[in-house]
Structure formats: structure tokens, C-alpha cells
Amino acid sequence: MAHLLLTSANRVSARFAFIFTLSLSCTYLCYNILFYGGTVMTNRGYEGKRCPSSKNAGGKKLLGKLGHCASQDVGSAAQRGSGDLRDQSKPPDSPGTHWTDGNLKNMTVAQKYGNKKLPNALIVGVKKGGTRAVLEFIRIHPDVRALGTEPHFFDRNYDRGLDWYRGLMPRTLDSQITLEKTPSYFVTREAPRRISRMSHETKLIVVVRNPVTRAISDYTQTLSKKPGIPTFEELVFKNRSLGVVDTSWNAIRIGMYIVHLENWLQYFRLSQMHFVSGERLITDPAGEMGRVQDFLGLKRIITDKHFYFNRTKGFPCLKKPESSSQPRCLGKSKGRTHVQIEQDVIEQLQEFYRPFNVRFYETVGQDFKWE
Numbered sequence: 001m002a003h004l005l006l007t008s009a010n011r012v013s014a015r016f017a018f019i020f021t022l023s024l025s026c027t028y029l030c031y032n033i034l035f036y037g038g039t040v041m042t043n044r045g046y047e048g049k050r051c052p053s054s055k056n057a058g059g060k061k062l063l064g065k066l067g068h069c070a071s072q073d074v075g076s077a078a079q080r081g082s083g084d085l086r087d088q089s090k091p092p093d094s095p096g097t098h099w100t101d102g103n104l105k106n107m108t109v110a111q112k113y114g115n116k117k118l119p120n121a122l123i124v125g126v127k128k129g130g131t132r133a134v135l136e137f138i139r140i141h142p143d144v145r146a147l148g149t150e151p152h153f154f155d156r157n158y159d160r161g162l163d164w165y166r167g168l169m170p171r172t173l174d175s176q177i178t179l180e181k182t183p184s185y186f187v188t189r190e191a192p193r194r195i196s197r198m199s200h201e202t203k204l205i206v207v208v209r210n211p212v213t214r215a216i217s218d219y220t221q222t223l224s225k226k227p228g229i230p231t232f233e234e235l236v237f238k239n240r241s242l243g244v245v246d247t248s249w250n251a252i253r254i255g256m257y258i259v260h261l262e263n264w265l266q267y268f269r270l271s272q273m274h275f276v277s278g279e280r281l282i283t284d285p286a287g288e289m290g291r292v293q294d295f296l297g298l299k300r301i302i303t304d305k306h307f308y309f310n311r312t313k314g315f316p317c318l319k320k321p322e323s324s325s326q327p328r329c330l331g332k333s334k335g336r337t338h339v340q341i342e343q344d345v346i347e348q349l350q351e352f353y354r355p356f357n358v359r360f361y362e363t364v365g366q367d368f369k370w371e
């Protein structure tokens with residue numbers, strides 16, 4: 001009898017334990033569905049916001065923007081557009097910062113469903129040529145996704161590896177081009193070899209400008225950061241009375257375009273390079289951007305409808321999109337008033353560059369009319 005009682009008590013407690021466990025499991029399941037379901041479902045959307053394993057994205061300009069999560073900042077900088085645009089207060093990817101519905105749609109879709117890819121095209125130079133303008137103009141094309149900051153991968157950050165580099169890129173759809181710009185690549189000896197190792201097919205854009213004006217622009221920028229430096233006239237010559245130009249000074253060396261181009265042509269065909277005239281980019285931005293679109297194999301979507309000449313700035317700016325109240329000009333560091341340079345120094349420099357320019361024109365098959 002006692003044995004029978006014990007067995008039935010055991011059964012009751014076993015049943016109780018079973019029901020208790022079952023209800024606990026149900027509660028846990030419901031809790032998960034209610035509170036974590038959203039995260040699991042939207043995980044894709046959050047991927048772009050995750051921090052990569054690398055803590056430091058490196059690169060001078062890049063570092064300036066980094067918080068604790070490098071890729072997040074770089075990614076959002078790319079989506080935001082450059083820090084050079086005046087309407088920095090606009091939220092990233094707000095309708096006001098883009099041009100067509102197609103562009104906006106592609107952007108949103110790319111962020112959600114796209115992948116980070118190594119760039120298929122690079123703006124490799126030249127410093128002070130107008131590289132920012134080309135990047136900001138081309139990225140309004142719906143089939144282009146660009147990194148807004150300069151990653152300096154092929155010069156300063158090569159040791160970080162291609163995965164690090166890829167991690168900086170904005171997400172792109174298969175139909176879209178991934179683009180970045182770092183003007184110092186053009187004068188970096190190792191850059192062409194390194195880029196060709198990434199892909200032989202990389203398309204290269206070089207924005208060139210009269211080397212004398214470029215040198216003055218370069219010097220003006222340096223002077224704005226270091227007001228105590230010697231004058232341009234002092235720096236330009238090794239021996240002024242003999243008229244010997246100091247070719248070791250970077251501001252001069254960068255403008256010897258043919259010297260650098262010969263290095264690139266050891267690794268790339270000329271047909272893979274496109275030269276934008278920095279001068280025409282100001283006088284006829286739509287024409288220059290038309291040729292850039294052709295070179296990249298893009299439909300000509302960016303036309304003169306997108307530009308207007310801003311008299312106060314003295315440069316072409318992007319027209320305001322219908323949904324935005326603000327037109328977009330490049331920032332204050334683009335289009336500075338240059339330091340006044342003595343006329344005879346300018347003429348000596350024109351003479352100095354002439355043979356380099358002629359060889360450059362012959363090689364690329366274009367006369368940039370810098371004389």
C-alpha cells in the first residue's frame with residue numbers, strides 16, 4: 001500500500017516537473033521571439049555598422065575622423081559624402097544629398113544588399129589637380145559608390161592588407177562601381193605595382209592641371225597649415241641666380257607628370273588610364289564628367305543640368321536637388337586664393353616644365369595647353 005502511494009506521488013511530481021519545464025521553455029521561446037526577433041531579422045542591415053577587427057584605420061585624413069570604430073566612421077563618411085561639401089549638417093543619405101530617385105534607391109538597396117568590394121576604379125592623382133571635385137561629381141551617378149575619405153592604402157597603409165582595405169569600402173551592388181581617391185598614389189613608386197597586383201583591370205583616373213598653378217596651390221595649402229615656412233621663391237630654386245629648380249621639393253616634383261606616368265606605364269596600358277583636365281573641369285564640368293562616365297563604362301547621367309556656376313565661390317557647384325534647400329559647393333580648402341608669386345619666377349617655372357609637359361602630351365595623346 002505504502003509502495004503504491006509512493007509510486008503515485010512520484011508520478012505526480014514527475015508530471016509537475018514536465019509541465020513546469022515545458023512552460024519555462026515556452027516562456028523563453030516567446031521572450032526570444034518578442035525581444036530578439038527584430039535584431040535577428042535586421043542583422044543584414046546592421047552589418048555595415050559593425051566594427052571590423054582592425055582597430056585603427058590609419059591614414060592621416062582617415063585618422064582624423066576615427067572614433068573607436070574605424071570602419072563605421074569610414075563607411076559612414078563614404079555614404080555621407082566628403083567632409084569637403086558645405087552641407088555637412090545633412091544626415092547621411094538623406095534625400096537632399098542625392099539626385100535622382102534611381103540614385104537614392106540604388107544607394108539604399110546597396111547598403112542593404114550590397115557587398116564590400118575592392119575598388120574597380122581609382123582616382124590616383126594628382127594632388128591639387130581637382131580630385132575632390134571629380135569624386136564628388138561622379139558619385140552622384142547611381143551606379144557609383146565611393147569612399148569619401150582618402151584611405152592611402154597603396155602608399156601608407158599597404159601592410160594592413162587587402163581585407164582591411166576592402167573593409168573600408170561602401171557596400172556595392174554587382175552592377176555598381178566601387179571608387180576611391182588618394183592623390184598621392186600618382187607619385188608613389190610602389191603604387192602601380194601594388195595596384196596591378198590587386199587587379200590588372202583597375203581603371204585609373206588622373207586629374208592633371210598646369211604644373212605651375214598646381215605647385216602654387218600646393219604651397220598655398222602648406223602655408224595655411226604652417227605659416228612660418230620660407231617663401232615659394234626661396235623654396236623653388238636650388239640656385240636662384242643660375243635658375244636651377246629644386247626638383248627634390250615635392251611641390252615641384254609632383255608636376256613632372258611624365259616622370260611618374262612612365263612608372264605607371266610599366267604596369268598598366270594607357271587605355272586603362274583616363275586624364276581629366278583640371279582646367280576644363282572648372283570651365284566645362286559636364287563635358288569632363290561626360291568623358292569620365294564614358295571611360296568608366298557608365299551611362300551619361302551626369303550632365304550640365306547638374307551644375308551651375310557659383311559666382312561667390314568662383315567655381316562650378318552641384319545644383320540643388322529638388323528635395324533639398326541647399327546647393328552643394330566644395331569646401332573652403334578647394335578654390336583658395338593663391339599666394340602672389342613673382343612673375344619672373346612663374347615664367348622660369350613654365351620654362352622648366354615645358355619639356356616635361358611636351359613629353360606628357362605626346363605620351364597621352366592630348367594637348368592640355370598649359371603653355
Ligand SMILES: Nc1ncnc2c1ncn2[C@@H]1O[C@H](COP(=O)(O)OS(=O)(=O)O)[C@@H](OP(=O)(O)O)[C@H]1O
Pocket residue numbers: 126127128129130131132133183217218278281282315316317329330333334335336
Ligand atoms: N568645382 C570646384 N570647386 C572647387 N575647387 C575645384 C572645383 N573644380 C576644380 N577645383 C580645383 O580643385 C583644387 C583642389 O584639388 P584637389 O581636390 O585635388 O586637392 S587635394 O589634393 O585633394 O587636396 C582646387 O585648387 P585651388 O584652387 O588651388 O584651391 C580647385 O582649383
